[in-house]
Amino acid sequence: MKTDFKFSNLLGTVYCQGNLLFSPDGTHLYSPVGNRVTVFNLVDNKSYTLPFAHRKNISRIGLTPQGNLLLSVDEDGQAILTNVPRRVVLYHFSFKSAVTALSFSPSGRYFVAGLGRKIEVWHVPSTPDSNVEGDLEFAPFVRHHTHTQHFDDVRHIEWSSDSRFFLSASKDLTARIWSLNPEEGFTPTVLSGHRQGVVGAWFSKDQETIYTVSKDGAVFDWKYTTKPGMDEDEMVDDSDMRWRIVNRHYFMQNSATLRCAAFHAESNLLVAGFSNGIFGLYEMPDFNMIHTLSISQNEIDFVTINKSGEWLAFGASKLGQLLVWEWQSESYILKQQGHFDAMNALVYSPDGQRIVTAADDGKIKVWDIESGFCIVTFTEHTSGVTACEFAKKGNVLFTASLDGSVRAWDLIRYRNFRTFTAPERLSFSCMAVDPSGEVVAAGSIDSFDIHIWSVQTGQLLDRLSGHEGPVSSLAFAPNGGLLVSGSWDRTARIWSIFNRTQTSEPLQLQSDVLDIAFRPDSSQIAISTLDGQLSFWSVSEAQQISGVDGRRDVSGGRRITDRRTAANVAGTKSFNTIRYSTDGSCLLAGGNSKYICLYSVTTMVLLKKFTVSVNLSLSGTQEFLNSKLLTEAGPAGLLDEQGEASDLEDRIDRSLPGSKRGDPSARRRTPEVRVTGVAFSPSGSAFCAASTEGLLIYSLDSTVQFDPFDLNMEITPASTLAVLEREKDYLKALVMAFRLNEAGLIQRVFQAIPYTDIGLVVEQFPTVYVARLLRYVAAQTEQSPHVEFCLLWIKALVDKHGAWLTANRGKVDVELRVVARAVSKMRDEIRRLADENMYMVDYLLGQASGKKTASSDTKALGWRDEEGSPMKALPSSNKGLSLDDLIQQDIAEDQEEWIGLE
Incomplete structure (x- = not known):
């Protein structure tokens, strides 16, 4: 089995804090999600997460007017410059302090950053595709100049349309006008008169x-x-001319305060978001x-x-909501919300196209993997x-829920078509479903019994007693024969619930059972215990086969409150969730740490460790604590600085006392990094993990934009096209295109190869490609409309390289699966097209035969040539054909057009 899984997407969280950005064409929305940036394609209804990750939560992002460079800055002022089309990180840079505002000029030459009360103007790093005049700089970031006249944090920066001036709005109750370069007759101007901090300032x-x-x-x-009442004739000099308030307007929202605003100069639209969740x-x-x-239900943090x-x-940010509203039609373009509280469990759908997550907020969300969006949310449960x-x-x-119900959806x-409850009030903590779907079992921490219901009738069938402690985990065998339960009484039991005797076989362990997983062939179970051990048992013999000590593997990351190092803390040294891979050769395990471990079941070797997060805004991501952050009053991260905030709503503490989980989207109480659920996709090509960051997806077949392979100086796009068009060496051109791995170049070479040469090119094609x-x-x-052309390629590949494909089936299983899916999809579409057009063809044939006349005179038939004059005789190629033959021939020639019309 392949183990080179790489991070591919982040679901479950759509917005955390900071500002939102539209792409220049307005079709994509950039949203900061913790320490990453997610891009939402609003036209194709898809989303993806950029591959880079900051060391802290992102506070500001900026995009050039061309849309090719993205500058993201975290809470400490560490910036990453990214090439958006290629999704490649170009530079890392530090502003040395927190960035409170960021804006690129419309010309794309400069950007302004607000660093507290200081404003810095920087040159935009030049790139060959930026379409900006000027040479490439040696240094990526060059400071243009600095302004320090504000007395409090700068909250907003806006450029004029000609990029000569910019406005800054600050919490010091003023806005100021600045020029990019010294302008004749212009001095920086202060716009004062507001009674509270200025949220935004814009030019018309x-x-x-x-x-x-x-x-x-x-x-x-x-x-x-000029002054009110003064005419231009009365002016003594230019000193009488200045920026003055000509109108005052007020939003009437009772006690709500204004949180954010945006202005669109082209249409003169002003949008304001308030602390009561209303926008105007x-x-x-x-x-x-x-x-x-x-x-x-909570305040709106940002609008654009x-x-x-x-x-x-x-x-x-409070509820983790992201909305895109079309104001003219008054409809939602995008309406997404992550879980309000920590996720507890997840599962893949049988077809592998969706992931279901369950959380402490009582919601169940269904996520579409391809688009990355939540497609439905169930809210019937009243508790976690x-x-x-x-x-x-x-x-x-x-x-299963803590509200005492098990529901079927x-x-x-x-x-929700069925609800199962117990005779007494219980909080169910684990659940298992028989593969046939006829029986569902659930266990509780309140009771030591296992409850079993019939799905058809909803009736309680039985209560299995035998455990002497709370039941923590349940699992049915994939073949449906047995039920295995794990408990805090340090035993796991194998139940034959379908037999008349309903016997149970106890398995004695050294510590409390946390999770149980069945191998897909139903012959083996894996059990995770509180002491960090993974034990593997034979189901038929009820004996332990092997075991792994995972304490050292899973321990990692020191929390703010820990007095010991990560290696000596006991709370993180166990796996809370384990799952077998699809082929049963590997075991995936995660717990209250920043690591996910992948073990080989046969050799008991740790194959790979995946780091869930490097976000220092989460507790438990550092191996060693920074002594600079340790004060006499305790860790700096736990000191309550909220009561010293300048704004009233920021001073109010709405958190629960003693709460350690908190809201993962607000990130206010330094949530701890942990993994609460893992699952392999049914195809085995990906796995997902429910973590504090969100729903992380790791996959094998993530397509990268640029991955050069065996390159040298002679291989360039120009030389590849020269080989293709001048030398007509199709094999060499195709290999060069694959070495460059440019999508547009590969497509051009691929479509230029004549269909007669496909077999020859494929036969000599190197097996490495x-x-x-x-x-x-x-x-x-x-994707392509060239159906027969693509099928000829597939046939040639299977014919010429069939032996190699068979010998390396394990390496190309993903590719073969994609080919099978594409061929079956094409077959279904052609069948549907033929079914829909069958009656149309019959109708056309009937119409043609009905209009047949006995006369063979071309004038009587009304046939005319291209110039419009009557034809004297039939074309030479059609001589000797009857009228029936001609009509049938015309219909046969135009049949493709008729099918295409549908």
């Missing part, structure tokens, strides 16, 4: 008006004019209210508008959901 489209918005809901219009849309300069809408002014994006599992056949999901109609060619052809089969 003609740059004759400036709008400023403050936290108390005041909107001021500023114009460069206003037309300037008349301040006409277009509409208001309540979109959240796309370039066309049609879509508004909102982020609410602790377990979820699919029936092996059908689309039936079972969940229909994932076709998205409804066969797997990549197979995958590429499969992808083209799903």
Whole structure:
């Protein structure tokens, strides 16, 4: 089995803190998710997470007007510059202090960063594809100049459309106008008059008006004019001209304060988000209210508008909400929300296309893997959901909750069709479903019995007693014969619940049982215990076969409150969740640490350790604590600085006393990094883990944008095209294209190869590239309209390299699976197309035969040539054909067009 899994996507969390950005074309939305950035494609309804990760949560992101460079800055001022189209990190840079505002100029030449009360203007690092005049700099970041006139944190920076001036809005109750370079007759100007901190400041489209918005809901219009009542003729000099307030407007939202605002100069739209979860849309300069809408139960943290002014994006960090609203049609383009509390369990659907997560907030969410979006949320449970599992056949999901119920869900109609309860009030902590879907079992921490229900009737069938402690884990054998239960009484029991005697076989262990997993062939079980041991047992003989001491593997990361190093802390030295791989050769294990371990079942060797997070904003990601952060009053991360905040709503503490889990989207109480659930996909090509960061997906077949292979100086796109077009050496051109691994170049070479030469090219194609060619052809089969061309490639590959593919089946199993899926998809589409067009063809044949006339005179038939004159005789190629033959021939020639019309 392949073990080179790599991080591919992050689901379960859509927004944490910081600002949101639209791409220049307005089709993509960039959202900071913890220490990563997720990109939402709003047109194709997909999302992906950029591969880089910061060492702390991201506070600000900025995008160049060309959309090719993304600058993300974390809470400590550490910045990463990323090439967005290629998803490659270009530079790491430190601003030395926290960045509170960030904005790129419309020209793409400069960007401004607000560092507390200081403003710095920097040159944008040049790239060959940035389309900006000027030579490449030797240093990636060059400071242009610095301003230090503000007295408090700068909260917002906005550029003028010509990139000559920019506005800064600060908490010191003022906004200021700056010039990029010294301008004749211009001096930096202070716009003062607000009574609370200024949230935003913007230029109008003609740059004759400036709008400023403050936290108390005041909107001021500023114009460069004389004193009120003074005519231009009365002016003595230019000193009488200055920026003055010409209008004052106020948002009326009772006691709610303004949290964020955005202005679209092209359409004069002003959007404001308030602390009560309401946003308002206003037309300037008349301040006409277009509409208001309540979109959240908590405050809105950030709002932005796309370039066309049609879509508004909102982020609410308290509940982890991300919304995109089209104001003209008053409809949601995107409405996503992660779990409010920690995830407890996850499971793949049988087809591997979806992941179901259950959390302490009582919600069950179904995530689509391909798009990355949550497609449905179930809220029927009234308390934390602790377990979820699919029936092996059908689309039936079972969940167990602390509210004392086990529920069955229909994932076709998205409804709860059965609820199972016990005679007395219990909080169910674990659950298992028989593969046939006829029986469901659940265990509780309150009771030592295992409850079993019939899915058909919903009746309680039996209560299995025998454990002397709370039941912590349940698992049915994949073949449906046995049920295994684990308990805190240091035993695991094998139950034959379908036999008349219902006997149980106890397995004695050295510590409390945390989790149990069945191997897919039902012959072996793995048991994780509190002392960090993984033991493997034979089901038929009820004897231990082998074991692994995982304490050293799983221990990692020192919490803020730990007095000992990570190697000596007892609380992290166990696996809370374990799962077998699809082929049963490996075991995946995770616990209360930053590591996920992958073990070989046969050799008992640790194959790989995956680091869940390097985010220092989480507790438990460091091996050693920083002595600089240890004070006499305790760790600096635990000191309550909230009461010293300047704003009232920031001083209010709404957290539960003693809460250690907290809200994973707010990140206020330094949540601990941990893994609460792991699962392999049914195909074995990916696995997912429910962690504090969110739902992490690691996969084998993640496509990278650029992965050069066997490159040398002679191989360039230009030389590849020269070999293709001048020398007509198709084999060499294809190999060179695969070495460069540029998608556009490969497609051009691939489609330029004549179909008559496909067999010859494939026969001489090096075997080292066969797997990549197979995958590429499969992808083209799903996307390209050239059906027969792609099928000829697949046939040639199987014919010429069949022996190699058979011998290396383990290496190319993913590629072969993709090919099989593409061929079956094409077959289904062609069958559907033929079925839909069958009656159309019959109708056309009937119409043609009905209009047949006895006369063979071309004038009577009305046939005309290209110039419109009647044809004297039939074309020479058609001489000797009857009218029936001609009609049939025309229909045969045009049949492809008729099918294409459908």
